[in-house]
Amino acid sequence: MSNQQSGNLQSIWIDGLWRNNPALVQLLGLCPLLAVSNSTINGLSLGLATMATLIISNVSVSATRHWLISEIRIPVFVLLIAGIVTSISLLMNAFTHQLYLSLGIFIPLIITNCTILARAEAYASRQRIIPAALDGLAMGLGFALVLTALGALRELIGTGHLLANADQLFGAMASDWRISLPDSYRGLLVAILPPGAFILLALLLAARNIIEHRREALQNKADDSATAHQEAHR
Amino acid sequence: MKRRWLANRQSMVLGTFALIIACALTAINSFTRPAINNNRQLQLDRQLTEVLPHQQHDNQLQRNPKTLVDPISGETRTLYVATKNNQPVAAVITALAPDGYSGDITLLVGILADGSLSGVRVTHHSETPGLGDDIELAKSAWILQFDGKSLSQPVRWAVRRDGGDFDQLTGATITPRAIVRAVHRTLTFFHTNKQQIFSP
Numbered sequence: 001m002s003n004q005q006s007g008n009l010q011s012i013w014i015d016g017l018w019r020n021n022p023a024l025v026q027l028l029g030l031c032p033l034l035a036v037s038n039s040t041i042n043g044l045s046l047g048l049a050t051m052a053t054l055i056i057s058n059v060s061v062s063a064t065r066h067w068l069i070s071e072i073r074i075p076v077f078v079l080l081i082a083g084i085v086t087s088i089s090l091l092m093n094a095f096t097h098q099l100y101l102s103l104g105i106f107i108p109l110i111i112t113n114c115t116i117l118a119r120a121e122a123y124a125s126r127q128r129i130i131p132a133a134l135d136g137l138a139m140g141l142g143f144a145l146v147l148t149a150l151g152a153l154r155e156l157i158g159t160g161h162l163l164a165n166a167d168q169l170f171g172a173m174a175s176d177w178r179i180s181l182p183d184s185y186r187g188l189l190v191a192i193l194p195p196g197a198f199i200l201l202a203l204l205l206a207a208r209n210i211i212e213h214r215r216e217a218l219q220n221k222a223d224d225s226a227t228a229h230q231e232a233h234r
Numbered sequence: 235m236k237r238r239w240l241a242n243r244q245s246m247v248l249g250t251f252a253l254i255i256a257c258a259l260t261a262i263n264s265f266t267r268p269a270i271n272n273n274r275q276l277q278l279d280r281q282l283t284e285v286l287p288h289q290q291h292d293n294q295l296q297r298n299p300k301t302l303v304d305p306i307s308g309e310t311r312t313l314y315v316a317t318k319n320n321q322p323v324a325a326v327i328t329a330l331a332p333d334g335y336s337g338d339i340t341l342l343v344g345i346l347a348d349g350s351l352s353g354v355r356v357t358h359h360s361e362t363p364g365l366g367d368d369i370e371l372a373k374s375a376w377i378l379q380f381d382g383k384s385l386s387q388p389v390r391w392a393v394r395r396d397g398g399d400f401d402q403l404t405g406a407t408i409t410p411r412a413i414v415r416a417v418h419r420t421l422t423f424f425h426t427n428k429q430q431i432f433s434p
């Protein structure tokens with residue numbers, strides 16, 4: 001998909017957050033992305049859980065890469081990822097029970113998020129531990145940001161509120177974090193329903209593409225004028 | 235010869251990974267189990283207290299749940315019998331409304347010994363957000379209209395659109411209809427099986 005052998009730390013960040021963003025460019029992990037993004041807190045929580053999974057799985061894949069035999073690497077990755085997700089799900093059940101109940105089936109389903117297996121295979125299994133951990137952090141953050149943004153958009157358009165139920169993630173001090181639009185806004189129901197997820201994700205993708213095209217056009221213009229300048233010089 | 239050696243090595247590596255991961259999971263499981271069980275109890279206790287306030291009884295409701303099969307609807311109901319001075323005073327009964335708008339709706343129905351409702355709460359549903367989910371107390375007070383109702387009162391057990399005495403929700407009739415029916419079935423179940431429910 002792209003050249004990630006460089007190990008350049010800055011390019012890891014740019015890749016994860018923008019150039020190769022798992023949700024907006026690679027379009028991986030759409031199932032949880034569309035299903036859980038019906039509120040900011042749900043989106044943020046699942047994003048954080050996915051990020052934690054990605055970091056831990058990248059680190060353990062990278063740490064064990066010398067013992068892995070290429071024929072059995074995929075079963076081992078799956079085993080590792082399943083073990084990590086199960087642990088996270090148990091820990092969430094024990095310490096953030098309300099959140100666990102509201103995310104429901106989507107915590108165990110983190111296992112099936114293709115981003116995690118893709119990063120293990122394409123990146124972590126060929127890199128040293130620190131770049132692998134950073135890659136997990138950057139990719140996870142990229143995914144979590146899109147999930148949170150989509151959740152915030154859907155919650156705001158659909159219900160007219162933002163950050164409802166923040167206490168499920170941040171504890172009792174967050175119970176009054178909810179921001180509400182004026183009561184006259186009744187909420188556009190379709191935004192919380194599944195079609196709203198597709199429509200708003202499409203708008204996010206379109207926005208990213210517009211920005212990217214503008215940037216490329218500017219870049220090309222700059223390059224053109226640079227070559228023109230050089231030729232004129234010659 | 236070389237091939238066999240490779241196959242052995244593969245299974246060794248895979249087995250080692252499986253063993254390590256299994257050990258880690260066992261450790262985390264036994265570490266989190268007390269907290270998880272505690273959370274479940276608390277959650278159940280919270281739900282039971284909502285349909286049947288603590289001052290009505292002096293036993294721990296979730297201690298000995300009973301299960302009975304409803305002879306009419308065929309569903310298996312879980313019962314939490316409340317006692318005061320060892321006399322049964324009320325029961326909290328699970329109910330299932332299979333005819334909601336999307337999927338099953340599960341309810342907890344609290345019924346006092348005189349046959350009146352002490353409270354009804356929805357414990358699980360997947361109704362349309364913004365329309366059907368007003369059955370949650372967090373979203374609207376609709377579910378409170380069951381409090382104090384009973385079979386002996388002159389109440390017509392249907393939503394207003396069907397000529398009954400219960401409000402429907404704006405934009406959602408199917409969901410309230412399903413719940414009114416399920417609560418009515420539960421009351422009938424309580425009425426006809428009271429002896430069995432309250433027998434120790």
